[in-house]
Amino acid sequence: SVRYVAALVAAAVLNLAVLGGAFALGHSFGSKSGTVTNKTTLSEQLKTDDGQSSGGSTGGATSTASTTGSKDTTEIAKEVGPAVVGIKSTVQGQMSLFGGYSTSEAQGSGIIISADGYIVTNNHVVADSSSVSVQLNTGSEYAAKVIGADDQTDLAVIKIEPTEELTVANLGDSTKVEVGETAIAIGNPMGLEFFGSVTQGIVSAVNRTVQVDNRTMNLIQTDAAINSGNSGGALVNSKGEVIGINAVKVTTTGVEGMGFAIPISEAKPIISDLLDYGYVKGRPVIGLSTRDVSAYMAQQYGWPQGAQIMSVTTDNARNAGLQQGDIITKIDDKTISKGSDLTEYKDTKSPGDTVKLEVYKYATGKTESVSVVLSEQIPD
Structure with missing residues (x-):
């Protein structure tokens, strides 16, 4: 079957994509005295994206943007890794026979898209959550607020209030992605214990139509390892640009190397609406x-x-x-x-x-x- 991949710990059943291959925690970038809010700039960049990378101004934060050619995987891991975060969401269940409510905790990944703490992830990572927290590669943990979510595209935007400088991912142009080019996945296998793991493969197909939970999704297919624990993580090209958001995998027995990511160019207008309105307008x-x-x-x-x-x-x-x-x-x-x-x-x-x-x-x-x-x- 093709299904969302998400890792659930503590007594819940939800599948979350993960990636294997270790990536060490990074160093602290230091604190900033008052983060400059650039939500408006970010939203406008997403709306008016002309096919070029949309890194833009990060308000003083470190950017993963590359204006030159290809980089090796080591460089990409060092530069883009800090822009990928771990996400924990607590889901409150039904009242038990002994009073109180049961809870479960989902763990996934997210991508920092602005200097003031906006993060994109999969909707199924934070859906129905009573609380959400974010862990940076520095080890810092922040409470997060869900700004907007869209079940139809499986995208969500959350917000933290950071007290340190963030590394902002550079969002590329997935319309230019070609079959056979390098694809690097960054995320958190088996939850946060293996935070920031990196795997490498190729783009196996583009514009792949996949049925997921009675929805038809247009996705990038990759053979970069995606296993239980990294929904919302980044699929990155050889320039260090995010070309997709890891979301689903084929889980049929005997099938390996068939993971799928939401193309970033299709995600951009959705993210913009979630930033501005909390939902996708015009449907x-x-x-x-x-x-x-x-x-x-x-x-x-x-x-x-x-x-x-x-x-x-x-x-x-x-x-x-x-x-x-x-x-x-x-x-x-x-x-x-x-x-x-x-x-x-x-x-x-x-x-x-x-x-x-x-x-x-x-x-x-x-x-x-x-x-x-x-x-x-x-x-x-």
Whole structure:
């Protein structure tokens, strides 16, 4: 199976990608008297990235940027390693029979993207967390706040308030990545005990379409070792530029060397929105949750195949007369045989657009056409 790789310690079951091959803790860069906030600059750089590396001004912090040619792996490990952090997130579970709540702790990785402490990681590293902390390669540990998270792209941005100078990663251009070029992965195998481990391989494929937890993701494939413990870590090219954020691996028995990273060029606009709004703007939503009506169900109940409404979540959908049990069979004359067809078409639209639905009404058994204005998807 292809799945998110994340390392969970203490009684929880979540898989986190890790990397093997040791990388020693770095030295302290000293304290700064008041970190200059450069969130706005960072967000603008991410939005207006023209395909060049987006290191930009780091507000006095050390940058991993390279304006020259290739470096050897030793140089890259020394320069980029300090920009990769360890992340611990505590997840509160259900109340036990004896009172109190059970907790579990996830460990992953993150990449420092600004001098004032903004860090990008995978959403599944910090999802549903009650507290998050970050460990630097200096050994310092800071409490972190989740600024924004996006389940659809598996990206999240967190923030620490550092009292020392940070090394900021240089974000490259993944649209220029070629199959066969060097790929170096940096992260934390088996949690923070093996902090900052480095592995090297090549880019095995680009624009690889992978199904993960019922989501279609466009990823970079690499054979650089990615094992249990390093989701959110950096995939780096030979110039020391981050070209991807390690996220998933193939875990089928007998399969080795098939890890995947979120391309950094696709991540940049998501990161920018998470910085500015805490969620990704401009995503349309009809306002429904659905289940698939299979051929078997259609035959058993005399229904048409399509996407059956299980709940209605927006006023626009309610005002259109959509109700639980109704079955959507077409959207703008496109036949719908399952819920993913509906989602795929809806994602080509924008909030405010109107779509026409052909709906089999559960209450009457009649088919009607209704129009719905798409809303913007805003997380709770």
